[in-house]
Amino acid sequence: MVDFIMNKIELLAPGGNLDSAMAALENGADAVYCGLQEFSARKSAKNFSLDQISRLREWTLQNSKKIYMTLNTILKEEELAGIMEILYQLEDLGVDSIILQDPGLARMIKRNFPHLILHGSTQMAVHNLSGLRVLKDLGFSRVVLPREMTISEMAAFKTAFPDLEIEVFIHGAQCYGFSGMCLASGMLLGRSANRGECGQVCRTWFEREKDRGYFLSSTDLWAGTRILELEEIGISSLKIEGRMKSPAYAAAAASYYRAILERRSPEEISSLEDNLRVAFSRNSGIGHLKSTKGQSMVDREYPGHRGLFLGKTLGGSGHSLTIETSRTLHKRDGLMFVTSSGEARSFSLDIKGKTSLEPGKVTIPIPFQAPPKGTDLFQIQSHDLHSKSLNELSLPLYKKPVSATLLLSSEKVTLKVAEYQFSKTLPFQSEESTGSRGPEDKIRNEFMKSAQYDFCLSSLQLEGDGVDLSTRFIPPSSLKNLRREIYKTLDEVRRSQKEDKLRKLRESLLEDAAKLSSNRGSLPPRIELNPKDSRLPVLTPGNIKKAKLSARDGLPYLPLSPLVFPSDEKSFLKEISESTGTEGALIGIGNWGHIGMYQELVQKNTSLRWYGDSGMLLANSQAQLLMEELMGSETAGSYAWIEYSSSEIPVFFNKAGKEFKPPLFISRNCFKKHSLGGSCHECKRSFEYDLDQKDKKYKVILEDCLTWIFSGEENP
Incomplete structure (x- = not known):
């Protein structure tokens, strides 16, 4: 080191x-x-x-x-x-x-x-x-x-x-798409990635013009x-x-x-x-670390664990293969190769009479028919990389440290805990000591023993009330009884305060939801806000001036793209400002960045209003309240989290409607380049592709190097 x-x-x-x-x-x-x-x-x-x-x-x-x-x-x-x-x-x-x-x-x-x-x-x-x-x-x-x-x-x-x-x-x-923006699993399988239930739709195969592959499986x-x-x-x-x-x-x-x-x-x-x-x-x-377009972003051939490349097979027959490798292989190591049809064949190394195979040319028994010469062989498990299971009971529980003051007199003791605004006096007898050493160390050591409680009086300030602690004697049995009584009492106080706080918080949640229910705002079905001449349901940087905006009651709606990268931020803000005019407009907030942009816009144009768009994933009263507090101006309402079932949507949200088709994936990967092996040379930066998977059709729209994937019609 x-x-x-x-x-x-x-x-x-x-x-x-x-x-x-x-x-x-x-x-x-x-x-x-x-x-x-x-x-x-x-x-x-x-x-x-x-x-x-x-x-x-x-x-x-x-x-x-x-x-x-x-x-x-x-x-x-x-x-x-x-x-x-x-x-x-x-x-x-x-x-x-x-x-x-x-x-x-x-x-x-x-x-x-x-x-x-x-x-x-x-x-x-x-x-x-x-x-x-x-x-x-x-x-x-x-x-x-x-x-x-x-x-x-x-x-x-x-x-x-x-x-x-x-x-x-x-x-x-x-992930193929931006985390938090991926709706594929939720919309297609009813297993929301935003709820921790991702079904990894991107890791499954798709077909395009009879070409089958893992077009969305990221490296x-x-x-x-x-x-x-x-x-x-x-x-x-x-x-x-x-x-x-x-x-x-x-x-x-x-x-x-x-x-x-x-x-x-x-x-x-x-x-x-x-x-x-x-x-x-x-x-x-290295993903996108060095390039906005990303490097080596998709593996069309195989979406799973490949492990360590050992080498290409030199040949084989029956149930054995030969390979030359620089790595020592051990009995029970896991090995794998992928067939020409994309099927993974894995097996545990079983070498009779040996515990290992030294580097060099080796012949390995396998439980399958040997693959063709030149097949890649991988090690996917090692016998000596297994971790021992932990006995969790060997780890002590955390005890919350609590600071307290203990005030002792000849006949009583008072415990004060400022954190819980708590004070209690108990009868307690101490005696004059014949020695020169007082009870401070014994008291502190005894009070560090918190038994079954989830807190500990780890910081204890001792004070004498009319007595000199250095001349007192406290019988050990009395001290233990005092410690038990104090811990029991303080535990009851902690539990009572917890229950009281949680009760008040639950009451406040109900009050907040009730306030919103009487002021929900009214928005049209989300599909009606899509720009009229765009393949996308949102306005992307560079196309606002060209777009035909949807309007209601004479005011335009601007559903902003959830992806606004740093290079586009200032110019996009200017485009929005120029498109809103002086009569007002409604700005669709679909990303945290939109909130900051709106805060700047409304300083110059106080006639603006906002609505929560589907991209913000607003699902509860507290989320809506935070939005209203951050925006500081009147709202037209918000669309509910798009993955809610219709019957679950709280009354203070608007339904987007079944006709609205949000993107399943929004990706900084270029589908043309990474999934189809295309080139950036003389690229038109605007393409459209069809994908199929079993009974579903998908539409892939490529605009300015961003990939948007939508669910299409059912296959006949």
Whole structure:
């Protein structure tokens, strides 16, 4: 290891369960992000109980690590009361942050749980200066950028907001579309990605003109040594994706990137890279880090784990194959090849009478017919990369530290706890001591024993009331009884205050919803607001002046594109301003960046009004209230979260209508280039393609290097 002095950058790893979290932290991660069994964008991961979070929290405190909780899903109205109790418990546990997506959750935390630190999830799709400013003003300390941002764009963000922490994905799966904007799973399967139930539609096959392939299956992001560039521009946290992956993957990824940050030898880094590829890897590249158009973004041939490339087969017959490899292979290692039809064939290495095969030319028995000569062979599992299962009971529970004052006299004792505005006096006898040493140490040691309680009087100030503590004697049995009585009493106070606070919060939720119900606004079916001469349901930078805007009561509606990149931001704002005139207009707010843009627009044109468009994913009363507080002007109403079933939509939202077809994917990938193998040379920057999959048709629209994919008609 070499010494390297630079601003400390955080290495953040996935904690899909307690085993994975500990594997990552013990192998170089500074922090882990974890989800509960509810309200997590990775519902299929094992996730955590609150008891496990308590144990992990205690461990991280003792080892100078951090734990971030992901509550990054859209919340339905009826779930708001339930998540209040979770927030109360997480604040009590003192977790290092809450990573969230839902605007309503942000409002609830900001107003009611001030000790919880807010991190904006990548699901919020904040990708421009306007959006960053809005979250910073809201009190977010960190924003997790979309995977589609370039290093140069990130550097500009840091220059504009040096005090705002920026978190960046450096490794793992990439979605085809922007996170938070992907509606494919929800609209097609009834499994919303914004609710942690993604069915990974992008990882399935499609057909185009009788050509079948995984046209939307993204390669993995593998930043490698590029993370040193991110360190140089002041990125705060480097994030590894993978809460649904194994503890072995979490350990291997943390070890690999820790080695890069510490500038270890190329040989060690290469060995750790091999381990990571074995643990889990698809075809990979650096994504959008160096180019807005991205590099090697789609693998049409195979969407799954490929592992480490061992070499091409030299031949084979029957149930054996021959290969020359530089890697030692062990009994029970997992190997795989992909057939010409795209089928993965995996097997466990079974070598009779041996435990390993040394590097060189080797013949391997397989349970299938040997593949043709020249077939790629991969290692997808290693016998020595398995992590041991953790006995979670070996980790102590977290005890919330409570500061108190203990005032002792000869006949009574008074406990004061300022945090809970609590004071209680109990009868208590102490005696004159014949020795010179008082009871202070004994009292403090006894009160550190919190037994079954989830708090501990860890900071105890002792004062004498008319007595000199240095000359007192307290019988040990009396001290134990006092400690039991005080802990019991304080526990009752804590529980009572918790119940009282949660009751008041639930009442306030009902009051908020009632206020909105009487002032919902009225919007037409969303399809009526689509620009009349556009293939897209929104206005993109550069086409507002050409577009024929929809109007109602003489006022134009401007449904803004949810993707407004930094390079387009100023010019788009000018185009909007020129299109609104002096009579007023209604601006569709479909992204956090739109909020910042609207705040600028309304300063110059007070006749403007706004409406919440489908892209904001507004699903609850608290989300709508936050919007109204941020916009500071009259609203025409908001469309409900598009993935709501019609019967679930709260009465204070407008229905978008079945006829409205939102994009299933919005991608910075160019479909022509990455999915079809086309070229940018003399490109018209505007194309349209058809895709088929079983009984469904899809429309792919390519405009200015952005790909929009819509669900079309049913196949006959």
